[in-house]
Amino acid sequence: MYHALARTPVSLASRLTLEDVRHGYDEVEAVRGVSLTIEPGEIICLLGQSGCGKTTLLRLIAGIERPSSGRILLDKQVVAGPGIFVPPEKRNIGLVFQDYALFPHLTNVQNVAFGLRALKPAEAHDEAVRALQRVRLEEHAGDYPHALSGGEQQRVALARALVPRPGILLMDEPFSGLDSRLRSSVRTETLKVLRDARATCIIVTHDPEEAMRLGDRIALMRKGVLVQVGTPEDLYLHPVDLDVARFFCETNEVEGDVTGGHVVTPLGSFAAPGLAEGTPAVAAIRPQGIELMAPGSGVPGRIVNHRFLGELDLYEVAVAGLDRPLVARRRTKAGLLRGHDVGVNIEPAEVLVFATGRP
Numbered sequence: 001m002y003h004a005l006a007r008t009p010v011s012l013a014s015r016l017t018l019e020d021v022r023h024g025y026d027e028v029e030a031v032r033g034v035s036l037t038i039e040p041g042e043i044i045c046l047l048g049q050s051g052c053g054k055t056t057l058l059r060l061i062a063g064i065e066r067p068s069s070g071r072i073l074l075d076k077q078v079v080a081g082p083g084i085f086v087p088p089e090k091r092n093i094g095l096v097f098q099d100y101a102l103f104p105h106l107t108n109v110q111n112v113a114f115g116l117r118a119l120k121p122a123e124a125h126d127e128a129v130r131a132l133q134r135v136r137l138e139e140h141a142g143d144y145p146h147a148l149s150g151g152e153q154q155r156v157a158l159a160r161a162l163v164p165r166p167g168i169l170l171m172d173e174p175f176s177g178l179d180s181r182l183r184s185s186v187r188t189e190t191l192k193v194l195r196d197a198r199a200t201c202i203i204v205t206h207d208p209e210e211a212m213r214l215g216d217r218i219a220l221m222r223k224g225v226l227v228q229v230g231t232p233e234d235l236y237l238h239p240v241d242l243d244v245a246r247f248f249c250e251t252n253e254v255e256g257d258v259t260g261g262h263v264v265t266p267l268g269s270f271a272a273p274g275l276a277e278g279t280p281a282v283a284a285i286r287p288q289g290i291e292l293m294a295p296g297s298g299v300p301g302r303i304v305n306h307r308f309l310g311e312l313d314l315y316e317v318a319v320a321g322l323d324r325p326l327v328a329r330r331r332t333k334a335g336l337l338r339g340h341d342v343g344v345n346i347e348p349a350e351v352l353v354f355a356t357g358r359p
């Protein structure tokens with residue numbers, strides 16, 4: 001039953017706790033011991049490559065799958081654990097799918113009101129209209145979903161998921177069906193609606209830029225485990241390993257051994273904090289950290305390729321001692337063309353050093 005408190009304009013956001021959650025399908029262990037706490041009102045992006053277990057984790061939280069071990073709690077209530085399983089309809093969780101899953105034979109307002117069947121029809125209708133106002137689609141209340149653009153359909157799906165004021169909202173690749181021009185504006189709009197609703201939200205994506213734009217925190221998943229959880233800055237500036245660094249940025253990788261606290265490479269020495277003397281290491285240099293100067297300063301190089309890309313151009317620079325050219329992204333500069341000699345200078349703040357594990 002809905003009562004007066006449940007019909008305030010915001011959700012009563014829940015805290016979600018996962019404790020060593022595991023789940024397998026026959027041979028595949030898709031989720032291998034995930035622990036995570038998401039605070040009320042927090043937006044977290046679950047990021048990872050295809051097949052790493054993101055959708056399975058959402059399905060476990062929603063109650064569509066049952067974990068083989070571990071516990072899932074909504075606030076203090078255990079909804080999945082040894083001997084306990086609360087079915088999806090009793091979890092107060094909202095879902096938005098990639099394909100929106102709107103009913104084609106219902107109008108937009110009927111689609112939104114669908115989640116409010118416990119209310120009297122007139123009340124459900126009024127609530128649904130208010131929800132459509134929040135996503136700025138009240139003028140289309142009486143239309144059918146097929147008459148809307150992809151972005152508008154996504155907003156109807158969002159209104160439908162939020163109207164029962166779920167404690168948690170789960171969104172599985174919600175923007176992947178939109179073309180790239182629409183995606184950015186729909187993302188911004190969705191974020192505003194989520195903030196206004198103060199919903200606790202998990203958004204699944206495989207796009208690192210999307211995760212950085214939307215998430216208060218990002219949980220990066222690989223092969224069924226969370227490899228790093230933190231703010232976008234944490235993951236970009238302090239990735240736990242080279243693969244995490246590669247996920248967020250193209251890198252130039254130059255190997256060397258650690259000597260006196262630095263990894264020594266053909267491009268110079270870079271601080272290698274925490275790595276023991278003699279450790280084989282790799283310096284991962286971001287393309288924007290490669291400065292191209294007049295020949296005579298820095299390490300000698302030659303531009304072997306140049307692409308004009310607008311704000312920042314792409315340069316490929318051959319340097320003696322490196323197997324492949326460095327990729328640099330710099331502002332267009334007169335006189336920096338293919339065949340020109342340059343001096344290469346590396347900005348230390350754009351270099352990350354990791355042990356390679358090579359013998």
Ligand SMILES: Nc1ncnc2c1ncn2[C@@H]1O[C@H](COP(=O)(O)OP(=O)(O)OP(=O)(O)O)[C@@H](O)[C@H]1O
Binds near residue numbers: 057
């Ligand atoms: N119903 C199922 N039966 C058997 N194996 C499954 C099933 N669903 C998923 N898997 C397997 O579990 C692993 C994780 O799949 P999951 O769909 O959770 O990954 P994902 O990160 O969401 O991928 P994508 O981004 O492609 O949707 C994969 O190896 C997948 O093949």
